[in-house]
Amino acid sequence: MTTAPTAKRRTDPERAQNRRNQVLEAAAVCFARSGFHGASMSEISKQAGMSAGHIYNYFDSKDAIILAFVDREAEYVSGLLRDLATREDPLEAILDDAHIHIDESLDPQPWTVPLEMFAEASRNPVIAAKLRENEEVSRAQLRALVKSGRESRQLPVDDVLLDGRLDTMISYFQGLSIRALYRPNMNRASLVEAFRVAMRALLMT
Amino acid sequence: MTTAPTAKRRTDPERAQNRRNQVLEAAAVCFARSGFHGASMSEISKQAGMSAGHIYNYFDSKDAIILAFVDREAEYVSGLLRDLATREDPLEAILDDAHIHIDESLDPQPWTVPLEMFAEASRNPVIAAKLRENEEVSRAQLRALVKSGRESRQLPVDDVLLDGRLDTMISYFQGLSIRALYRPNMNRASLVEAFRVAMRALLMT
Amino acid sequence: MTTAPTAKRRTDPERAQNRRNQVLEAAAVCFARSGFHGASMSEISKQAGMSAGHIYNYFDSKDAIILAFVDREAEYVSGLLRDLATREDPLEAILDDAHIHIDESLDPQPWTVPLEMFAEASRNPVIAAKLRENEEVSRAQLRALVKSGRESRQLPVDDVLLDGRLDTMISYFQGLSIRALYRPNMNRASLVEAFRVAMRALLMT
Amino acid sequence: MTTAPTAKRRTDPERAQNRRNQVLEAAAVCFARSGFHGASMSEISKQAGMSAGHIYNYFDSKDAIILAFVDREAEYVSGLLRDLATREDPLEAILDDAHIHIDESLDPQPWTVPLEMFAEASRNPVIAAKLRENEEVSRAQLRALVKSGRESRQLPVDDVLLDGRLDTMISYFQGLSIRALYRPNMNRASLVEAFRVAMRALLMT
DNA sequence: AATGAATGAGTCTTCATTCAT
DNA sequence: TATGAATGAAGACTCATTCAT
Structure with missing residues (x-):
């Protein structure tokens, strides 16, 4: 034993x-x-x-708890991206799973706190640094994924273009979680439709 | 005298x-x-x-200050939309002015606080109500603008579709302000490019 | 003119x-x-x-207002006693007017403040001094009135006895005003009856 | 260990x-x-x-302290009445102990605060309710005591009469505590004499 | 004579943090 | 390891009082 x-x-x-x-x-x-x-x-x-x-x-302090907590959230996002990377065609998967992404974003529970994190970052430099660091990791994951997807479609993959596309995507995801907070009854079907329209344009053109 | x-x-x-x-x-x-x-x-x-x-x-209280402050921000956004509505072709104007929108969103000063507002709304019901009310106004402005723009292009303007497109646009705008906080050095040119790609898809298809 | x-x-x-x-x-x-x-x-x-x-x-200050206010109340009480002194047989008049005394004591409005005065006196020495001074005057009025009434009935009027009777009467009057505050629905008829019993014993024996 | x-x-x-x-x-x-x-x-x-x-x-708050404090005072009064009830002839005991009652009432320390309580009750409903509740208890104790004493003397004990006598007695006790505040040097012997005169009239006639 | 804008000391209360046990 | 009693430095808010006009 x-x-x-x-x-x-x-x-x-x-x-x-x-x-x-x-x-x-x-x-x-x-x-x-x-x-x-x-x-x-x-x-x-x-x-x-x-x-x-x-x-x-x-x-050591309450701030230390917040910091550790921020780290934990990063791991969750990172896990989602790792899963996505295992899919056969990740780009198509993003569009296919649109309804899942939307549902997750609209579920207010886990997303209330990221909002807190961003707000806290604006006055706590330690949190801000940690947030940026985490962001770097996730961003690299998403970038690799999008890059290979676009390469196999023979679309341009230059760094500058990729940066803009990525930041736009991420902005949208994070913005969506905020909207869910004070507009909880958005029509999901039409959000999914618009999501696909925008994401297809960003990923596949 | x-x-x-x-x-x-x-x-x-x-x-x-x-x-x-x-x-x-x-x-x-x-x-x-x-x-x-x-x-x-x-x-x-x-x-x-x-x-x-x-x-x-x-x-009357600190909360009353916050509330008045939230109202002020709403007027600013509302003014921007009113200006947009006076343009000849507002939809084209959005794409044309992409660089202005991006610059405004990336300027950290005025946007730090909306973030606070959202965070505060998630636990202060009075703030949340005021935020929703303001949102309703801006949303109606943007909706009218997009609707007439699409009508003159003979694109579909049914309510459900419009809702999805609007929420997606607004999510992106708000998300962008958050990203600006902890990623202040994003490449603006490529953001503008991606902005146009996504917005064109949402507004004109 | x-x-x-x-x-x-x-x-x-x-x-x-x-x-x-x-x-x-x-x-x-x-x-x-x-x-x-x-x-x-x-x-x-x-x-x-x-x-x-x-x-x-x-x-000069809020305290000065309180002080002037206390003086005013004293004049009111003094007036009541002066009126009583003009009656043919003041002692009988007290018993006859029992219902009036009771009604006045039970009316909460004017008596709420005397209570405040007493409470204030316990920590503001200036108020306490003023209150004592006023008391001295009213007490002398009542004393003269009772003394002559008892003399004409050939009852003992030595100072010590008179002191006890007066303080007991005044205690009762002031106590009654307090009870009216948090027991406003006392049966007036039975109060009048008991008032007469006690007062007759104090005044006429 | x-x-x-x-x-x-x-x-x-x-x-x-x-x-x-x-x-x-x-x-x-x-x-x-x-x-x-x-x-x-x-x-x-x-x-x-x-x-x-x-x-x-x-x-929980300063008010909670006041409330607990008010309760404490009630227990003290209740204890006095309980002791009285164990006496062979409580009515006689009241008259016999007159000097004790007077001494207790004249001792300024514990009685300063009841005054505050009454004043506070006139604007704090929670205090007022608690005060009334306590009053109800003490009053019932005193009533039972007086009733049985009068019964054994074959005096009338109808409720209305009893109410008037009780309220008059209690008024006097409470009023006495107020007088002690700004007339601390009253002659105790003569107070005791008058006390007996009034109480005997109220209790035994 | 009269105003009310302005001050600052003081109130109750909360909470991260420490420490004896 | 674990407790919760205890602290003290805030924080929002009130109000008697002063003063320029």
Whole structure:
């Protein structure tokens, strides 16, 4: 039985990592519910099932939690792009999966917090730096994907053109998540149609 | 009767309006610098050059300032759309002015705060309501403009299709303002190119 | 026509006195409505139909208004006692008028403020001194009245006994005004009956 | 295992109760000294020997402190009446203990604050409700006591008559506490004499 | 005489953070 | 490792008072 080592509970690094995650998951819930400023350490500690003071054994400050949280979100986006890259024709896949993208963007839950992140970035330079770093990674993933898709279609792939197309796409995705917040009942079918029109133009021309 | 000309300066409504604007302009600076929550009444009062207590003669609460501020932004957007409507062919004008739109979106100053507004709306229902109301107005303006432009080109103008196209356009515009924040050095020329590609597809097909 | 002198409006002392009264009457309304602390100078100034700043031309401070107000109340009580003294048999008159005394005590309006006065006296020594001074006057009036009534009935009138009877009577009157506040629906008929029982015992035995 | 006895001091409810009492006792001092409005949370916190912020771990607001304080006073009065009820002949006991009642009423310390309570009740509905509730309890205690005393003396005990007598007695008690404030040197002996005269008339006739 | 714009000290309350246990 | 009691530095807001006009 490999469970024996866990019996020794002195500064177990695995346990510590679990505790950190526990806090981050609680933070995700609280940040979504109340925002970065609105969520108090007390609220987070209750959600995490741990005392407020104890959280400081795993994070130096509330800002440190926000930072770790921002990192986590980046991994989620990165995962989505990795999945997309495994598809046979990623460009077509983007258009085919339009309804999935739209549905995800319109679901307000997970996207409330990115909004907080952007707002926070505008006054917290550490967050801004981390956000830019994460962005760089995702952007590189998307770029590779679009580039190879366009190459196989013998479309131009020069860097400058690609940059504009990528930023336009990403802007749209992020903007959509904002609109979902205060216009939750948008007609999905027509959004999907327009999404395809715009994306086809950006990706395949 | 030498005192006559100055004697009638009692309860000057113009002066009061000026004071209100003074506060709102100070608030704009502080909100952009520190966010809605980060900007304290004390900070705003210093920027406005008047005591914190005095601000309450013009606004009932900090929330009232935020609300008035949100209204101001709406008027700015509305003005832009009104200008657009006076153009001979507004749809072509959007494409022609692409570089102007892009430049405005990339200028970080005025757009930092809308971001705050969206974030605030996700938990302050009063702000959310005001934001939706403003949105309704701008949206109606843009819709009328796009509709007549498409009609004169004999393109379909059914409501559902129009909705999707509009929401997609607006999403992109708003998303672009966010990107400008943490990717301030985007290549403008290529953004303009991609903007035209996407907008032409949405507006003229 | 004797109205001529009023045409000359330079520092008219009569006019000033009217203004003072105007403020005091406004203060009475506001104090009854909101208490000494609850009533702001702004509230009083609105009620008095005069700017807040101008009040300071007639009173040095809010405390000075309270003080003047306390004096006014004393005059009211003093007047009641003077009226009583003109009655043929004041002691019988007290018992005969029992229902009037009770009705006045139960009417919450004018008595809310005395309560404030007592409360204020417990922390404002100037008010306390004024209150004691006023009390001394009323007490002397009541004492004279009771003494002569008892003398004509050949009852003992030694000072010590009289003191106890007076303080007991006054305590009851003041206590009654308090009870009226949070027990406004007391049965008046039975109060009158008990009033007579107690007062007859104190006055005529 | 020397640490064992102290190890289990987590979330000690007794300690918490002590802290609450500590705050209430500090509040009693401050309220008596400065009144409900005059006493600041900062003043109370200093008196209680703990930070102002910490008080909010035990009370939701300053109003909650006032409310708890009002309740405490009620218990004190209720206790006095309970003691009285155990006496062989409570009615005689009231007359016998006259000097004790008078002494208690004249002691300014604990009675300063009830005055505040009444004043506060006239504009704070929550306090007013609590005060009425407490009053109901004490009144019922006193009523039962008087009723049985009168029954055993074969005196009338109809409800209406009893109401008048009770309200008159209570009015007197409460009024006495007010007089003590700004007439602290009343002659106690003569007060006791008058007290007996009035009470005997109200209770035994 | 009269205004009301303006001030600044003071109020209650919240919350990230620390520390004894 | 874990607690939660405790702190103190904010924050929004109120109000008596002053002063230029």
